[in-house]
Amino acid sequence: MVSRMESDEARRQLREIERGEAASWLHFAVHDRWQPLGFGIWAGAFVLSLGLLDGSSRSLATLALIAAPWGYVAWDRQRRAVYPSGPMPPELRRSTWALVALSIAVAILSSSVYFAAGAWAAALAAGIATAVAVELYGCVYAADAERVRRRLA
Secondary structure (H helix, E strand, C coil): CCCHHHHHHHHHHHHHHHHHHHHHHHHHHCCCCCHHHHHHHHHHHHHHHHHHCCHHHHHHHHHHHHHHHHHHHHHHHHHHCCCCCCCCCHHHHHHHHHHHHHHHHHHHHHHHHHHHHCHHHHHHHHHHHHHHHHHHHHHHHHHHHHHHHHHHC
16 A cells, blocks of 8 residues: 555656646747747748749748748757657647637638738738737737646646
């Protein structure tokens, strides 16, 4: 039979393991102030590259704009020195689904504006909508991360 002391020790160790796994997810809770604007500019440029360019210039611009987020992730990973590797805390599911929903909404809005008003209006809509989406996602993620911290405190 396991004593209460051994049971408490096992629970404490499991909590420490869970705290360690969650730590790499929680440092994203504070995003840099430039991120909404930066991602908004990127989204607008992406729409313009698709809407205004043709041929190889379109291909090269689109390729560069697709590579840019990969470069950002590589830079951010090096800068933060830690990136999520363990299972995501369940409290973060809400913010993850918010990111998916906001991304779909931006894509639908941008496409609709493009077909209704052209590339420049769509780029502006995509830029503003992306900046707002990044800011909203950051707020939801920060709130969810705080819920994880409270649970693991």
